[in-house]
Structures are given as C-alpha cells and as structure tokens.
Amino acid sequence: MKILYGVQGTGNGHITRARALSTAFARMPSVNVDFIFSGRQRDKYFDMEPFAQWRNYSGLTFIHKSGKIDPIATIKQNQFRQLFKDIKTLNLSDYDLVLTDFEPVSAWAAKRAKKPILGVGHQYAFHYDIPKQGANPATELIMKNFAPVNLGLGLHWHHFGHPILPPIADIPENDYDVEKSNILVYLGFEDPEKVMQTLAPIKSHEFIFYGEFDSPQTKGNIHLKPLSREGFKIDLAKANGVICNAGFELVSEALELGKKVLVKPLKGQMEQLSNAKALENLGIGKSMSTLNTETIERWLTEQPNVKILYPDVAKAIANWIVEGDWNEKTRHDLAVELWQQVESPDMNNFAHIEKLKKRL
Template sequence: MRILYGVQGTGNGHIARARIMAAAFAQRDDFTVDFVFSGRDEDKYFDMEVFGPYRTFRGLTFITSHGQVDRIATLKANRPGQFWQDVRNFDVTGYDLLINDFEPVTAWAAKRAGLPSISISHQACFTYTVPKAGDGIINKLILKYFAPTQVQLGVHWFHFNQPIVPPFVADERLASPSKSHVLVYLPFEHVDDIRLMLEPLTDQQFVCYHPSIKGHYESGHISWNPPSKAGFQHHLQHCNGVIANGGFELSSEALHLGKKLLIKPLHGQFEQLSNVLTLDKMGLCHSLFQLDTDIVEEWLDAPENEAIQFPQDPSLLINWLKQGDLNDTRTLCDALWEQVEYGDKTKERLLTLAI
C-alpha cells in the first residue's frame, strides 16, 4: 500500500506526531510512505531522519508577534498564487491513500485528483462536538477548507463520543526523574519577554527552548537552548513542570508523564484557546494569558498532575488503515480508548462534567 502523508510544519507538534507514525510504518514491509511538509522554511526543519527523503513546500502559514497571531504579517507572508501552482503540479498518481495532518498542499492535490483521503489530526476533532473557545465563522471556514479530506479522524485527550482517537506518546515514564527544573517552551513569545518573566524567580531552575536561540548558554538560573529533539525530550522527562503555549502534542506528552502544566495560549489561535478550555475542564492545567511572574510563582507550588496512560504503538491504527473501510471509525476508536488509563481525580472530573 502506497501512502502519501502530508504534515503541517508550522509547529513541532504535528511533526512529533508524524515521527511516531513514521517509525511504526518503517517496521512494516507492506507500506511505502512518502512524507510531505509545508508551513516553514526548509532549513528550519530538524531531526528529520526518520522521514527518509521527504519533500517540503511553502504551503500556508501564520506569523506571530509577542504571543499572538499577527494577521497583517500573515497575509503578507502567504502567497496564494504559488500555493495553487504547487497544488496543480503535485502528482498523486500511484498513491492509494492520503493521510493528512492539516497540510494544505497534499489535501487539495488529493481532492483535485479524487485520491482517497483521511485527516488524522487534532484539528479534525474540532469538526465535531468538543469544547471550543473563540469559535467563529473564520475558524469554521479554515477547518472546512484549509486542508479538506474525505474522512476526519480527530485526536484528543478524550473522545467526547465522537470519531476521535487518543494521542500516541512514545516516551516511557522514568522511575526516578530528577525533577531539577521547570521546562519552558514558548516559541511564539519573544525571548526578552520570557526572560523578564523568569529572572525574578531565582530559587527555581528553568530550562528554556526557543527557535531564536542559536546555541546553548546559561544565564544565572535560566538555561537557554536551541531546538533539539533529544535534548528537549531529556529535559521533559526530568522536569517538575512545563510552561508552554497551548499546542496539543507537548501537552499530551506532559500529561502522559504526569507533569503539571502552565499553559499560555497563542492569542487569536482558536485551537490553542480550545485546548486550554479542555484541559481546564479536566482539571489538568493552570492558565497564563499574559507573561506574569506572580502567576508562575504561584503555579510553582501547585501539585503534580496525575499521569494519563496514552497508547504508544499505532499498529492498531495502521492495520485499520490497511483494511480500507475508513468510515468504520467506531471499531478503531473503541479499541484505542480501551488502552487509555486516567487517574482517579481525572475520572471523577470527567464524570462530574458528564462528558
């Protein structure tokens, strides 16, 4: 079975999810998978070896400034003419299926050619009845037309009785993590703004990763680091909490490892606002709507989260894809949610919310 796999490249979460799928596909001899990424400059991708000879396109993206979407800069940055040329020139001949994680070039190319397609993404869950914040007509249009596919299979922290599967998380929990620091990943904030927030908290060690940092350096109780998959995963395992924007994949990894969360959603980004709403309903995060030292200081004394056991092996999903009945999502969803284990407090919260 030959699969075209399109991945949105603006955030590392989409790529992290695709890495787990790529590693699983690599163990099979009954699949050939070609990966396509769009949404960031080609030289800004890192640790991509698992994908083999992947392709990149400019695609469509958004620009941020100081923790919010800059709509004017976003309009200037996107080139719809080049986008449609890439779609028209993309040859999907020979593929049996498109798997799409909110990537528009492959989605529209498959739509034009009539190639069977399925979204397996966090964005797909927002086409169903799930908690949403800031949901307006523009967001509805984006969800419908940005990366259209024939079938939408959402990925979320709870199924909400919809065609939604849990996230796959590759890391095992360590028996004795050092818990020596707080991990900070706020890629949409300016480094100087993060520094001003953290500098007064001299009794706490912070390890910060940011795409604008070019080389590791120490500044008192703050360690600054450039993007690195291996380094980031190490510090995630050994931290006692995570301060992050409202992306889905990092929150999923933190929940799986039992790390407490302080989340600052990207203003103007519907998905991140909705993620914070869901985590808050489940009692699994504290929120930060502006960079505030006092809120961080208060959160540092908060208790740890109960860990959530999410599936690690996507073989069930891959076998389901090969069977070919993409509309039979119930069988797949039931089997995967049986593998999820919530803590007692989270179970009580879900029952209280009647979801």
C-alpha cells in the same frame, strides 16, 4: 500500499506525530510512505532523518509576533499563487491513499484528483462539539476547509462523547530521574527576553528554556538551550513541570510523563485558546493569558502532577489504515477500543467509556 503523507510544518507537534506514524508504518513491509511538508522553509526543519527523501512546499502558515497572530503579516507572507500551482502539479497517480496532518497541498491535491484522503491530527477533533474558545464562523470555515478530508481521525485529551482518538504521545523510551526543581520552558511564540524577565524573580526553580538560541547559556537559574529533539526529550523526562504555548502534542507528552502543565495560548489562535480551555475544564492543567510571574509561582506550588497513560495510538491507526476499511463505524470502534486502554487518575470521570458507546 503506497501512501503520500502530508504534514503541516508550522508546528513541531505535527512533525512529532508523523515520526510516530512513520515508525509504525516502517514495521509493515507492505506499506511504502512518501512525505511532504509545508508551512516552513526547508532549512528551518531539524532531525528529519526518519522521513528519508521528503519534499518541501511553501503551503500556508500563520505569522505571529509577541505572542499573538499578525493577520496582515500572515496575508503578506503566504504565497497563494504558489500554493495553487503546487496543488495543481502534485502528481498522485502512484498513490493508493493520501494521508494528511492538516497539510493543505496534499489535501487539496487529493480532493482535486479524487483520491482517497484521510486526516490524522488534533484539528480534526474540532469538527465535533468539544470545548472551544475564540471560535467564530471564520475559524470554523478554516478548520473545515484548510485541509479537507474524506474522513478525519481527530485526536484530543478526551473524547467528549464523540469518536475522537487519544493523543499520539511520543515519549522517551529511557527512564530518567525527575529533578523536582526543574521546569521545562518552550514558548516559541513569545519574546525570549520577556520570558526571561518573567522567570527571573522565581529563584526556587531551575528553568530549562528551549528556543532559537545560537548556543547554550546560563543566566542565573535560567538555562538557555538551542532547539534539539533529543536534548529536549531528555530534559522533558527529567522535568517536574512544563510551561509552554497551548499546542497539543507537547502537552500530551507532558501528561503521559506525569508533568504538571501551564500553558500560555497564542492570542487570536482559536485552537490554542480552545486547548487551554479544555485543560482547565478537564482539571489536568492550568493556563495564563499573559506571561505573569505571580501566576507561575502559584502554579508551581498549587498545581498537582497529573499522569495519563495512553496506548500505542500510532500503531493502532497504522493498522486501521492498512486494513483499508475506512468508514465511520470502524472509526467509532477504534475510538472505543483505544479509550478503554487509557489509564488515568479517574477513569469514571475522564474516559466516560459507556457514554461514548451510547453515542456511537
């Protein structure tokens, strides 16, 4: 089976999922996967070795400034003429299947060529009735048409009674001792100076702050570190908690590692606002609408650590894809099978397996 896998490159979570699925597919000698990425300039990607001869397209992206979406800059930045050209010229004749993680070039090219296309990603969970914040007809339209698929495998921290799968949590294999005073900070959508001003008064903890810094620096109890996948994974494993924007993948990894979580959603971004709401509703994390020292201090002292163990979702998805029986029933069966393997502090309240079975 030859697969073209399109990955949205605007967030590192999409790429993390692709790495996990790439590893699963690599164990299958009958499968050959080519990767395309879009939404980011090629020189802005890092640690891309698992994807071999990957290709890059401009695609579509959202421009943010000071923690919120800038709609005017977003329209100006996106190259719609180039997008249509890339969709039209992408040759899919050699592929048996197109797989997309909310990547528009591969999705629309497959739709145009009438190729089978499956979606894997958090965004496909929003096709169901799940906790949402900031949703409106425009956001619903974007979710359904940004990267359309024949069948989507949505991922979330809970199935909410629908055939949604658990997260693909790509956590470190090595065991590290947790430093209870260490807090990992990754707020890529925020002004770094404002982040440091917010953290500086909190002397009780050490903050490991990852961002687009030229070199490591230490400013009191705030340790600045340049982006590095391996270094980030190690510091995540050692940290007692995580402060981040409300993206899906990092929070999933933090929950599996048993870290306390505090998110600051990107303003105007329905997905992140909804993630923050889901965390609060499920009681597995806290959120703040603005960077606030008092909120962080209260979270540090009051929020318990939550640990949720997920099965190998990437392996299960890869097996399901290779089996070739892609329909709503087998997707439902896959969802039930995976949620039955989830280990959480309170399975009766968290998984609702029987409720899920009745809905299928």
